Amino acid sequence: MLKILIPSILLLPSTWLTPQKYLWTTTLSYSLLIASASLMWLATPSETGWSFLSCLMASDPISTPLLVLTCWLLPLMVLASQNHLMLEPINRQRTFISLLISLQIFLILAFSATELIMFYIMFEATLIPTLIIITRWGNQMERLNAGTYFLFYTLAGSLPLLIALLLLQNSTGTLSFFTIPYLPSTCSTPWAHKMWWTACLLAFLIKMPLYGAHLWLPKAHVEAPIAGSMILAAVLLKLGGYGMMRILIILDPLTKELSYPFIILALWGVIMTGSICLRQTDLKALIAYSSVSHMGLVAAGILIQTPWAFTGALILMIAHGLTSSALFCLANTNYERTHSRTMILARGLQTLLPLTAVWWFIATLANLALPPLPNLMGELMIITSLFNWSMWTLILTGLGTLITAGYSLYMFLMTQHGQLPHHLISLNPPHSREHLLLTLHLLPLLLLILKPELIWGWSA
């Protein structure tokens, strides 16, 4: 574990000490080396139990794919931000990169935490660099509002979580993941127990986000610069899913009844946010709402707690992380050329930028869950386990899949097909950097078709 964590921490001084000329090259190179080394976490001898154990950090089949995704994302964020930061003073560039690196450090600590309080502290700690990235480097005035929504929505959920965890610590003396599955139930009165259950889950449901508490997400994703959108969509949402998976172990047996409204809300959210996507004019907002839609499916899958649902949720989290981040990168290539997020402003791009159109095509197909991509495998496992749980969910999930395909195709047709507008007279051709960025997003996704057991979690 420290093999990856210490180099990540030492990336911070290397950012500040590298001469200006070599800053982006060295940051990219070292973060790619760390990402390659992080693949060692996948060499787990057996599927059960914890690997790479130490007192404070360990990895298990649920956290390993998320850890690798986190480490993979830092070089991608560095690649994506390089262009729009080129004109800024060097110290601001260094600060930005330091924020990205500190996010990676907090996320590695969060996903490998073996104790709930450490997970909670890291969960909260990731808010600060993200907030700074959104409010300082966002492009529009609305970024302040977005930062406020982002911070306070998450805090409103996580303060009850702190109280719930402290309560648990008080009554049991430990919050270590190794021992909490075997703990007896804590609260006595039914009402207190229900409040405690809600307090435990609320933070993660808001983070996922669950449909009713999702308002922070479109704002934060749209107003953030590209690196902010990438880390938000790819990893920070999955913190919520991962936290839910961990904490549901101690929340039995109340979960059987209390999770009903949240499952239904999540599934309803899939349809509602999908429908909102069909009406969007802002490209980044469309991708943001599509994230809410996919995460709604993940939330529903996690809440029903069956092995296949967990597996499906985990696969969908990883696949969605790569896909959504790729789509944000593509939207950013549009934005850097036209300085607008309006979709109708940059249409017919297939004629002008055919190679980028290939990436748009693959990313769109991944978003609408084309087989044999892992997006479909995850969605299918969640849908079948939901069907097993209750027949009627099939209506919601089926409709959701249909609408997902609808808005993904809408997004593709709007940006790529059609006639080039008359005002697009000079768009820069795509950079090699942009092609590398999208390759590094989509090629792992395609490679995961060949070995999906890496992201399966526990079940066979």
Add this chain to the structure above:
Amino acid sequence: MLSRLSRLGLALPRSVSVLSTRFVSQSKADSAISSTAVTELYEPVNQSGHGEVSPFAKNPDFHGFSTDPEEDVRNMKMGFFLGISVALVIGGTFIHYLPDHGMRKWARREAERLILLREKEGLPLIEENYYDVSKIILPSSNED
């Protein structure tokens, strides 16, 4: 392009920008002049320092990394090498050759071995109870 123009017998003054010349006949039909080179219809806006200059103007081989062409190429090479050749190819090979990830192949072999064993000894393939029933000690059913 200058050579092309000079073929027509026109010696253009240097002030006329080569890129913006078009051949539009502005003379009357019976005039002896066959064609005249004119400047383009829209004056190029003088944007020095104010408009967006495409980085491809200065460096046609711009890769997207840096305005310094040497560093640009270096960054591109490092990124592509470490990203694709090291991370994806070597990493992918590492993952491909991981021994029996999750012990799935072992589980299959163990299951087949146990089935053979049990069929040979005539035992049932699997018991209804996971644990040995005689070893479970239940608490007495007193009212507590």
